[in-house]
Amino acid sequence: MADILVVDDDQSIATAFQHFLSYEGHECRLASSAQEAIRLVDERRPDLVMMDVRMPGVDGLQALEQLRSRFPGLCVVIMTAYGTSQTSIDAIRAGAFDYITKPLDLDELRAVISKALASQRVSETAAALDKEAPAISLIGETPAMLDVYKMIGRLATNSVPALVVGERGTGKHLIVATVHDSSARRDRGCVRIDSGSVSPADLDTALFRPGAGTLELTHVERLSAPLQAKIAHALAASRSKGSGPRLTSRVLATTEQDLAGEVAAGRFSRELYDELAIITIHVPPLRERRPDIPLLVRYFVQLCNEELDRAIRGVDDQVARRFQDHPWPGNVGELERVIKRACIVARSDVISMDDLGESLSDSRFPGRPDVDSALGRAVRTALHDRLVQSPASVSVYHDVVDLVETTLVSEALTITNGNQVKAAEILGVNRATLRKKMPADE
Numbered sequence: 425m426a427d428i429l430v431v432d433d434d435q436s437i438a439t440a441f442q443h444f445l446s447y448e449g450h451e452c453r454l455a456s457s458a459q460e461a462i463r464l465v466d467e468r469r470p471d472l473v474m475m476d477v478r479m480p481g482v483d484g485l486q487a488l489e490q491l492r493s494r495f496p497g498l499c500v501v502i503m504t505a506y507g508t509s510q511t512s513i514d515a516i517r518a519g520a521f522d523y524i525t526k527p528l529d530l531d532e533l534r535a536v537i538s539k540a541l542a543s544q545r546v547s548e549t550a551a552a553l554d555k556e557a558p559a560i561s562l563i564g565e566t567p568a569m570l571d572v573y574k575m576i577g578r579l580a581t582n583s584v585p586a587l588v589v590g591e592r593g594t595g596k597h598l599i600v601a602t603v604h605d606s607s608a609r610r611d612r613g614c615v616r617i618d619s620g621s622v623s624p625a626d627l628d629t630a631l632f633r634p635g636a637g638t639l640e641l642t643h644v645e646r647l648s649a650p651l652q653a654k655i656a657h658a659l660a661a662s663r664s665k666g667s668g669p670r671l672t673s674r675v676l677a678t679t680e681q682d683l684a685g686e687v688a689a690g691r692f693s694r695e696l697y698d699e700l701a702i703i704t705i706h707v708p709p710l711r712e713r714r715p716d717i718p719l720l721v722r723y724f725v726q727l728c729n730e731e732l733d734r735a736i737r738g739v740d741d742q743v744a745r746r747f748q749d750h751p752w753p754g755n756v757g758e759l760e761r762v763i764k765r766a767c768i769v770a771r772s773d774v775i776s777m778d779d780l781g782e783s784l785s786d787s788r789f790p791g792r793p794d795v796d797s798a799l800g801r802a803v804r805t806a807l808h809d810r811l812v813q814s815p816a817s818v819s820v821y822h823d824v825v826d827l828v829e830t831t832l833v834s835e836a837l838t839i840t841n842g843n844q845v846k847a848a849e850i851l852g853v854n855r856a857t858l859r860k861k862m863p864a865d866e
Contacts (some may be wrong), residue, residue, distance in 0.1 A: 425449050425450055425451060427451045427468070427470045428473075428537070429472065429756075430442070432474075432475075433479045443458040448537075455762060458475075458484065464556075466493060472499075473499070476503055476504060477504035478504060482501055489519075495505050495519075499521050501523070502523045504771055505850070519565065521574070525537055539574065539578055562599070563604060563716065563720050564713055564720070565719065566716050568708035569713060576606065579595060580606035583674045585676065586700065586703040587644075587701050588677070588678045589708070590678075590755075591755055592680055593754045593758055594708070594710070594755045596782055598743050599672065600614070601614060602679065604674075607638070609674055612638075613637040613638075615639050616640045616642060617640065617642065619645070619677075620646030620648040625847040630673060631675075632672055633657075634672060638676060639676070639699060640677075641655075642677075643852070644683075646853070652692065657695075659671065659699040663699070671816060709753040711752050716745070717759070725775075727769070729778055732767055732848055734770070737773045739775040740775065743779075747759070833847070836850050
């Protein structure tokens with residue numbers, strides 16, 4: 425049962441809400457104005473607020489802003505009989521979980537309430553993550569992150585497979601952990617497997633062991649073709665209640681790749697993609713959610729203060745501007761590392777540019793190689809060498825890629841003293857791929 429506050433100056437609608445919510449098993453409190461709503465929230469914070477836009481005095485959107493500023497985690501759904509696209513945009517920007525129009529469809533209302541309450545449980549779970557959990561937290565209030573929270577809320581109430589897509593350092597693992605911790609499987613464990621190195625026997629154990637919880641398949645694009653087929657068959661059989669062993673794990677896969685493109689190129693199973701992508705969470709890169717950077721900075725500074733026994737108050741204005749300008753190719757993970765280094769070396773209680781040192785690249789383009797690096801010079805040399813040849817007679821792209829792959833493999837084998845298994849693990853590829861890329865004299 426949830427505690428739901430309905431804010432509407434139309435008494436007939438408020439009474440209808442009270443009957444409906446009581447029938448659904450919830451406790452319902454009523455307010456006829458924004459001021460009364462704020463007072464009731466002050467007295468006892470509800471699980472959800474359903475608020476009309478047009479009311480005398482302070483309207484619903486103004487009340488939403490006041491409630492969100494005083495109670496940042498409060499879940500609010502806006503409703504109105506005068507829906508416009510701008511009202512919807514304004515409501516979401518102000519922090520509303522969702523926006524529905526009158527006259528209310530009871531099935532839609534029931535679904536919105538269910539998703540909102542599930543999302544609220546996700547937020548509470550994320551806030552309660554202990555210090556042993558990954559440091560990258562679900563922090564953010566931009567529309568892109570609100571969409572992520574909504575998708576997590578939907579996944580928390582069922583056991584369908586899902587795909588989490590995002591660049592390195594965006595926090596894909598934490599999203600999987602939050603979905604798991606918010607679901608009915610939370611007490612049954614979450615197993616994390618590297619798709620590029622898992623054996624068939626280990627995969628069988630993870631998929632079919634009794635009492636399994638959630639299986640996280642990282643870098644799912646690295647699965648071998650036979651294992652892709654095996655998982656696709658198991659997922660399809662479970663969904664259709666077909667023959668064969670029954671899946672006991674809920675499968676959540678992560679990737680940094682465009683899997684649809686991999687399918688089109690014939691490098692990934694169409695069947696497995698269709699099973700996993702029933703629900704897809706696209707995790708935005710940090711450069712697309714820059715308003716969240718100050719929130720993340722405060723969060724990481726607080727973590728570092730606790731871990732390092734420091735009393736850092738924050739960053740100065742110059743650092744704040746630098747953070748907004750930086751492209752963050754390593755995303756939230758890179759920001760965390762930069763903050764931690766700065767907290768370690770900071771000589772005062774405010775982080776300055778001197779404390780950042782060389783931890784931030786000057787490049788404004790994510791993923792752009794350092795043009796002064798040895799690799800950059802090698803690539804430029806290779807390109808200049810090809811300029812004197814006939815363009816039709818060579819493939820510049822493939823020649824340079826071969827050069828880079830050869831260098832990577834040779835260095836990995838050197839630092840592992842020729843141990844191919846360890847070198848493949850360091851590079852994140854399977855041994856067969858490593859052997860194909862090895863120089864002829866290795």
